[in-house]
Amino acid sequence: MIECLHLSKKFGQFTAVDDLSFTAQKGQVLGFLGPNGAGKSTTMKMITGFLEPTSGQIKVCGTDIAEDPIRVKQKIGYLPEGAPSYGEMEVGQFLYFVAAMRGIEKDLIRAAVESVISRVNLEKVYYQKIETLSKGFKRRVGLAQAIIHDPEVLIMDEPTDGLDPNQKHQVRSLITDMSKDKTIILSTHILEEVHAVCDRAIIIAGGQLVADNTPAEMEGMSRYHHAVSFVSDLDTELLNKIKGMDCVLDVTYDSRLKETTVFPTQGLFIFDEISEFLRKQSIQVKSLKMEAGRLDEVFRNITQGQNEREVVK
Numbered sequence: 001m002i003e004c005l006h007l008s009k010k011f012g013q014f015t016a017v018d019d020l021s022f023t024a025q026k027g028q029v030l031g032f033l034g035p036n037g038a039g040k041s042t043t044m045k046m047i048t049g050f051l052e053p054t055s056g057q058i059k060v061c062g063t064d065i066a067e068d069p070i071r072v073k074q075k076i077g078y079l080p081e082g083a084p085s086y087g088e089m090e091v092g093q094f095l096y097f098v099a100a101m102r103g104i105e106k107d108l109i110r111a112a113v114e115s116v117i118s119r120v121n122l123e124k125v126y127y128q129k130i131e132t133l134s135k136g137f138k139r140r141v142g143l144a145q146a147i148i149h150d151p152e153v154l155i156m157d158e159p160t161d162g163l164d165p166n167q168k169h170q171v172r173s174l175i176t177d178m179s180k181d182k183t184i185i186l187s188t189h190i191l192e193e194v195h196a197v198c199d200r201a202i203i204i205a206g207g208q209l210v211a212d213n214t215p216a217e218m219e220g221m222s223r224y225h226h227a228v229s230f231v232s233d234l235d236t237e238l239l240n241k242i243k244g245m246d247c248v249l250d251v252t253y254d255s256r257l258k259e260t261t262v263f264p265t266q267g268l269f270i271f272d273e274i275s276e277f278l279r280k281q282s283i284q285v286k287s288l289k290m291e292a293g294r295l296d297e298v299f300r301n302i303t304q305g306q307n308e309r310e311v312v313k
């Protein structure tokens with residue numbers, strides 16, 4: 001478990017993190033969302049002991065980092081932004097080195113390295129110098145060093161940044177597998193990632209906490225929550241007929257995608273009415289679906305109103 005209480009970080013006069021309080025539970029993946037410069041990396045650096053907070057308290061698995069930083073660091077695996085490492089070392093060599101530094105017993109080191117190499121798919125580059133690797137492979141080496149000692153707590157700054165879609169999928173599955181017995185915090189700009197791996201997400205803007213919800217709750221705040229969309233050639237007359245239905249608040253039509261979105265009057269489920277209407281009018285449609293909500297729209301709404309910094313709960 002990670003507890004952050006009234007955490008602040010100033011760089012000179014500039015406040016990068018401003019009175020941030022939140023808890024991450026064991027067995028949970030907590031996502032950090034926020035615009036560039038919001039304070040996500042700075043918060044992660046404070047939790048992992050790389051930066052000292054200006055004020056506030058951080059407890060990791062019950063230990064206050066200010067009182068026993070070494071004990072806290074032993075419990076944490078950290079994938080920093082950009083995954084820095086020793087470029088002149090070969091991948092295998094580097095992981096043996098990290099395993100030793102992490103205090104893994106000598107006769108268990110080989111098994112630990114082999115296991116992490118296979119989990120993160122690094123077999124092909126085992127003898128390659130890290131500085132010669134592609135961005136995606138460098139990121140995977142960073143992930144390998146973060147999990148090699150099977151830490152209780154895992155902090156990852158944009159873990160899938162630079163990975164191709166297959167690798168993204170694989171790393172997300174790995175994170176989900178590991179989450180059962182760990183506390184995991186990750187930052188991401190990819191909103192589909194929040195849906196795919198996070199149990200909860202906090203949005204940080206201007207160093208402050210502006211939302212703390214499950215992905216489903218966040219989707220529930222979207223204008224698209226329970227909207228019905230479909231692809232079809234609709235003329236204006238039909239669009240106006242749909243707009244005129246009592247259960248309908250608004251209708252939009254994307255002429256490029258030929259996609260109509262029908263927004264319900266507050267709180268209503270309109271899927272059955274809309275599909276019945278389309279059937280009666282003999283309108284051929286593709287991809288008829290009820291939307292869960294769009295996280296990108298919620299994210300924009302919450303982070304654009306920088307002056308309104310109330311926590312949405």
Ligand SMILES: Nc1ncnc2c1ncn2[C@@H]1O[C@H](COP(=O)(O)OP(=O)(O)OP(=O)(O)O)[C@@H](O)[C@H]1O
Pocket residue numbers: 011016034035036037038039040041042043
């Ligand atoms: N060592 C430092 N000295 C001065 N300012 C800093 C320092 N580190 C970070 N900052 C500033 O603090 C703010 C928060 O930075 P941080 O890297 O935490 O943001 P972020 O949310 O991780 O952004 P991104 O999504 O772009 O990675 C930024 O304005 C950044 O320029």
